[in-house]
Amino acid sequence: xxxxxxxxxxxxxxxxxxxxxxxxxxxxxxxxxxxxxxxxxxxxxxxxxxxxxxxxxxxxxxxxxxxxxxxxxxxxxxxxxxxxxxxxxxxxxxxxxxxxxxxxxxxxxxxxxxxxxxxxxxxxxxxxxxxxxxxxxxxxxxxxxxxxxxxxxxxxxxxxxxxxxxxxxxxxxxxxxxxxxxxxxxxxxxxxxxxxxxxxxxxxxxxxxxxxxxxxxxxxxxxxxxxxxxxxxxxxxxxxxxxxxxxxxxxxxxxxxxxxxxxxxxxx
Numbered sequence: 001x002x003x004x005x006x007x008x009x010x011x012x013x014x015x016x017x018x019x020x021x022x023x024x025x026x027x028x029x030x031x032x033x034x035x036x037x038x039x040x041x042x043x044x045x046x047x048x049x050x051x052x053x054x055x056x057x058x059x060x061x062x063x064x065x066x067x068x069x070x071x072x073x074x075x076x077x078x079x080x081x082x083x084x085x086x087x088x089x090x091x092x093x094x095x096x097x098x099x100x101x102x103x104x105x106x107x108x109x110x111x112x113x114x115x116x117x118x119x120x121x122x123x124x125x126x127x128x129x130x131x132x133x134x135x136x137x138x139x140x141x142x143x144x145x146x147x148x149x150x151x152x153x154x155x156x157x158x159x160x161x162x163x164x165x166x167x168x169x170x171x172x173x174x175x176x177x178x179x180x181x182x183x184x185x186x187x188x189x190x191x192x193x194x195x196x197x198x199x200x201x202x203x204x205x206x207x208x209x210x211x212x213x214x215x216x217x218x219x220x221x222x223x224x225x226x227x228x229x230x231x232x233x234x235x236x237x238x239x240x241x242x243x244x245x246x247x248x249x250x251x252x253x254x255x256x257x258x259x260x261x262x263x264x265x266x267x268x
Contacts, residue, residue: 001037003030004035012049012050013204015196018055018061019056022057024057027061029071030071042102046211050207053106053107057112060111060112061113061118062113095150096150107203108199111130111192115174116139120150128185128186131195136176140172211265213249220236220240252265
């Protein structure tokens with residue numbers, strides 16, 4: 001991969017770093033493809049329990065690449081204007097789905113700019129940590145398009161509420177890390193330069209749990225967000241818990257509690 005680096009800093013944890021610092025990690029088609037490839041690879045990697053997504057250099061991600069450099073998205077060659085733009089848009093959307101639908105919980109570690117597509121990347125993650133330098137913005141409207149882009153209109157209202165999302169999307173204004181924290185967008189707000197450390201702390205806490213527990217909790221959480229009724233979600237939860245008893249981990253957790261030790265989880 002040209003613009004993304006995968007590392008495994010400790011057992012159970014992987015980091016995915018956007019590595020185009022000279023352009024503030026702007027979303028060129030090649031970088032987008034690299035992100036998709038990284039999350040496809042980690043999606044079923046058994047030894048990974050949690051993933052941290054971050055950006056190298058001065059910021060997380062400045063959004064769409066407006067440089068005009070030739071770098072076409074896949075399946076755009078020879079297409080007319082509608083086909084070219086539509087496939088480019090789908091390419092971006094597939095990146096958001098690759099992150100959000102990854103079986104592993106994903107933590108965004110944000111510093112500097114996270115605007116436009118950079119905000120969408122952070123929203124697609126399950127948790128978000130930002131340092132004091134972070135700034136966010138749903139800025140698509142500022143270029144004459146809709147702020148309903150690459151998942152923002154689905155995720156932002158669910159994370160900060162529709163009233164706040166309406167303001168942020170309709171004005172396109174930037175907001176800083178303190179505001180993001182007050183809106184409920186962040187899990188941690190930390191001093192400048194400590195975003196990656198804080199994200200790794202969260203990843204480590206997740207990775208300490210069982211493979212089954214982490215996997216089914218992420219699935220169940222987002223199913224609950226989209227559920228149309230409490231009864232529907234309770235039915236899913238019932239089946240998930242019954243299935244979980246067959247891993248043997250509940251018995252092990254009880255034994256570990258009695259013996260005052262950490263549990264030793266069985267993998268699926």
